[in-house]
Each structure stands twice: as structure tokens, then as C-alpha cells.
Amino acid sequence: MTKVQVKEANGKLGILTVGVGAVATTFIAGTLITRKGLGIPVGSITQLATMRIGKREENNFPKIKDVVPLADLNDIVFGGWDIFEDNAYEAAKHAEVLTNEDLDKVKDELIAIKPMKAVFDQEFVKRLHGTWVKSAPTKWELAEQVKEDIQNFKKETGVDRVVVIWCGSTEVFTPLGEVHKTLAAFEKGLKENHPAIAPSNIYAYAAVSLGIPYLNGAPNLTVDIPAMWDLAQKTQTPIAGKDFKTGQTMLKTVLSPMLKTRMLGLSGWFSTNILGNRDGEVLDDPGSFKTKEESKLSVIDNILQPELYPDLYGNVYHKVRINYYPPRKDNKEGWDNIDLFGWLGYPMQLKVDFLCRDSILAAPLCLDLVLFADLAKRAGFSGIQDWLSFYFKSPMHEPSKIAEHDLFIQYVKLKNTLRRMIGEETIDYLD
Numbered sequence: 001m002t003k004v005q006v007k008e009a010n011g012k013l014g015i016l017t018v019g020v021g022a023v024a025t026t027f028i029a030g031t032l033i034t035r036k037g038l039g040i041p042v043g044s045i046t047q048l049a050t051m052r053i054g055k056r057e058e059n060n061f062p063k064i065k066d067v068v069p070l071a072d073l074n075d076i077v078f079g080g081w082d083i084f085e086d087n088a089y090e091a092a093k094h095a096e097v098l099t100n101e102d103l104d105k106v107k108d109e110l111i112a113i114k115p116m117k118a119v120f121d122q123e124f125v126k127r128l129h130g131t132w133v134k135s136a137p138t139k140w141e142l143a144e145q146v147k148e149d150i151q152n153f154k155k156e157t158g159v160d161r162v163v164v165i166w167c168g169s170t171e172v173f174t175p176l177g178e179v180h181k182t183l184a185a186f187e188k189g190l191k192e193n194h195p196a197i198a199p200s201n202i203y204a205y206a207a208v209s210l211g212i213p214y215l216n217g218a219p220n221l222t223v224d225i226p227a228m229w230d231l232a233q234k235t236q237t238p239i240a241g242k243d244f245k246t247g248q249t250m251l252k253t254v255l256s257p258m259l260k261t262r263m264l265g266l267s268g269w270f271s272t273n274i275l276g277n278r279d280g281e282v283l284d285d286p287g288s289f290k291t292k293e294e295s296k297l298s299v300i301d302n303i304l305q306p307e308l309y310p311d312l313y314g315n316v317y318h319k320v321r322i323n324y325y326p327p328r329k330d331n332k333e334g335w336d337n338i339d340l341f342g343w344l345g346y347p348m349q350l351k352v353d354f355l356c357r358d359s360i361l362a363a364p365l366c367l368d369l370v371l372f373a374d375l376a377k378r379a380g381f382s383g384i385q386d387w388l389s390f391y392f393k394s395p396m397h398e399p400s401k402i403a404e405h406d407l408f409i410q411y412v413k414l415k416n417t418l419r420r421m422i423g424e425e426t427i428d429y430l431d
């Protein structure tokens with residue numbers, strides 16, 4: 001097995017979050033608490049998981065972080081952008097995810113994280129009214145300002161490398177248009193203020209132009225457009241998205257393979273959620289919900305392959321609802337009613353009620369993603385990183401390939417990629 005040449009993680013790693021809201025502050029505070037030894041990063045593969053190396057009889061399961069050259073948590077420096085001026089401590093208080101007791105463990109560090117002014121356009125997030133927003137005559141100049149922000153952050157903090165991760169609100173649904181299809185059309189569109197170029201595209205363009213890995217935690221197109229795939233190849237930059245796979249969709253990508261593996265049929269899947277945080281408020285707008293809905297709906301069809309199994313999956317009624325319900329705050333409740341059928345078509349039902357915590361589930365994904373994206377950059381990987389599909393509801397993939405949604409296949413792919421990076425044999429479980 002030829003070893004991928006991975007540069008050492010020397011120096012500091014800057015992490016810039018676009019959006020300093022519930023997910024971002026829970027991620028940042030949790031990472032700072034962990035590195036002080038005051039909390040356990042539950043849910044993080046990079047920090048907790050082991051990976052088999054070698055043959056089964058060797059019984060060798062080191063921690064991933066002990067064999068893969070990941071950045072150390074002590075070398076991370078945080079920054080970000082938001083449309084509100086609140087520092088990360090104030091924003092975390094507002095989000096009401098972590099207790100005051102936990103936030104106070106890292107209060108000074110959080111207060112020091114003051115968001116930079118955002119690129120924002122009300123047309124793309126109807127429910128928010130930003131007050132801490134950049135202005136410029138063209139979208140091109142806004143992108144230049146974001147590049148300057150990144151360069152200044154590097155200078156001021158002395159970080160050697162940077163990763164950008166979108167933890168901002170879900171933007172309204174924007175179909176892929178001509179302006180997204182080539183880099184030339186996109187750059188022309190930036191200069192001419194094309195209305196289909198969203199703020200998230202502008203951050204992504206700025207980061208990827210500088211060779212900085214960009215991850216997309218929301219379902220917006222952002223880096224999933226041909227113009228950006230092309231730019232990422234040109235600048236040797238890893239990109240990945242879309243939409244963190246945390247609660248209900250994670251369950252779907254576990255339960256659907258179960259049905260299919262056992263050749264059980266499916267006639268309907270109704271999913272509904274109540275959610276009371278700012279994300280829920282944004283998703284209450286039909287335009288933003290549509291983006292989310294597209295992302296949530298693709299999963300079942302992709303896994304069940306109705307074209308191959310018309311008797312089992314040819315007529316599935318799939319519905320997804322998100323209801324904004326303020327009393328629940330970040331503590332989302334997701335119900336699933338699954339109508340399945342077995343031997344000779346006899347019907348059965350499965351009900352799932354997941355009382356989860358949105359940002360508690362998303363924070364470890366952010367940590368893993370930024371560390372893996374930084375690793376990918378040091379390994380010389382560029383373009384779409386589909387080995388990171390494990391983390392996303394709508395995994396980006398090469399246009400010539402189909403997406404892989406099954407959580408456990410995604411996990412095998414992730415670990416085999418890591419094995420290959422460190423010169424170990426990949427594992428096919430035939431030994």
C-alpha cells in the first residue's frame with residue numbers, strides 16, 4: 001500500500017465559523033472545555049473512536065487520533081462571522097444550549113471571540129434582520145472583503161492553516177442556474193451582482209480561492225456547484241457538504257438499510273419535528289424549509305433503490321415536516337412513523353420518538369469535520385471529499401457517481417481512507 005504523503009500538523013490551526021449561533025458556540029465552547037480537561041467530547045470520532053489496524057487476529061485497535069496526524073485541540077484558534085455583533089459568550093447564552101456553569105468554564109475565551117461583519121442578504125434568510133453586515137457595491141468586492149478578513153485573522157493570531165465551516169442559517173432554496181455552472185460565469189456573476197449568488201457562495205468563493213478548506217453544514221448549494229468544484233481543483237482545496245446529518249436523518253440512514261438488508265417493504269414514512277431555536281424560526285419560512293426538505297427527502301430513495309425493487313419500494317409515501325415551536329428551544333423532538341410490510345405483504349408499523357438536542361448532536365460533527373478537512377489539505381486531497389459523506393444528509397459526490405447514504409458504509413469508507421493515509425491496508429472484512 002503506497003502511503004499518502006501527509007504533512008505534519010505543525011503550528012496552529014484557525015477555525016472560522018460562518019455564523020456564531022447555537023451550533024457554532026456549542027462546538028467552540030465544547031472544544032475549549034475539552035482541552036481544559038473539563039469535559040468529554042462525546043460523539044466525536046476524531047477524539048474517541050478507535051480503528052482496527054492489520055488482521056483480525058492482531059487485535060490492534062488504536063485510537064484514531066493516536067495514529068492519524070490530526071491537529072491537536074490545543075493548537076486550535078477560533079474566529080467567525082455573524083450578522084449580529086454578540087461575542088461567542090453572549091451568543092451561546094442566547095442559544096441556551098449549554099448551562100451557565102459550563103459556559104463559565106471558558107468564559108474569557110468565548111468573550112474574546114468577536115464575530116467579523118457578515119456578508120448578508122435578507123432575500124436569502126427572510127426571518128433574520130442583520131445589524132452587523134458588510135456593504136460593498138458588488139458581490140465581488142464582498143468576496144474580497146472576506147478574503148481580507150481571513151488574511152487579517154491569520155496575521156493577528158499567527159495561525160499557519162485555516163478551515164472555514166458554514167454554521168450559518170439555512171438560506172432559501174436556490175436551484176442550480178447557469179451562473180453556478182462555470183467558474184467564468186460565476187466570477188462574472190459576482191461582478192454583476194447576479195441575484196442567484198447567495199452570501200454562502202461568497203464566503204465559499206473567498207475561502208476556496210485562498211486554498212482554504214470549506215465545509216457546509218447547511219443544505220444551501222454553496223460549494224456544491226460546478227464553478228466551485230472547478231475552483232477547488234484549481235486551488236487544491238478540499239470541500240465537503242451538505243447539511244449535518246445529526247438526528248432524524250441519521251436514524252433514516254440506519255433504519256432504511258436495515259429494511260433493505262432484510263428485504264422488508266416500505267409503504268410510507270412520515271417524519272415530523274418540533275423545534276424552537278433560531279434555526280427552527282428560520283426554517284419556518286417556506287423558502288428555507290424547501291432547501292431543508294430537499295436535503296431530507298433524498299435519503300430514502302437513494303438507499304432503497306426503488307428502480308431495482310419496485311415491489312418493495314416502488315410506492316413509498318415520504319413526508320417531512322418541521323414545526324417551529326418556541327418552548328422546546330434547541331431540544332428538538334423528532335417523530336417518525338414508518339409503515340412497512342413483510343412476508344406476503346402483511347403491514348407493520350415502527351414508531352420512533354427521538355427527544356434530542358440539536359446542537360449537542362451537531363457540535364462533535366463540526367469538530368471532526370474541521371480536523372479531517374485540515375488533514376485532507378495536508379494530504380494533498382482536493383475537490384469534493386466524499387469520504388466525509390458520513391457527516392452529511394446530502395453528501396456531495398462526483399457527478400459521475402451516486403451518493404452513498406448508508407451510515408455504516410460511509411463509516412467504513414471514512415476509516416479506510418484514514419488507513420490509506422497512514423499507509424495501512426484497507427479492510428474488507430473478508431479475513
Ligand SMILES: NC(=O)c1ccc[n+]([C@@H]2O[C@H](COP(=O)([O-])OP(=O)(O)OC[C@H]3O[C@@H](n4cnc5c(N)ncnc54)[C@H](O)[C@@H]3O)[C@@H](O)[C@H]2O)c1
Pocket residue numbers: 018019020021022023024081082083084095118119120121125128166167168169170171199200217218219243244245246247277278279357358359361362
Ligand atoms: N443538528 C443541528 O443542529 C443541525 C443539523 C443539520 C444542519 N444544521 C444547520 O446548521 C446551521 C446552524 O444551525 P444553528 O442551530 O446554529 O442556527 P442558529 O440560528 O442558532 O445560528 C445560525 C447563525 O448564523 C447567523 N447567520 C445567518 N446568516 C449569516 C450570514 N450570511 N453570515 C454570517 N452569519 C449568518 C445567524 O445570525 C445565527 O447566529 C443551520 O443552517 C442549520 O439548519 C443544524
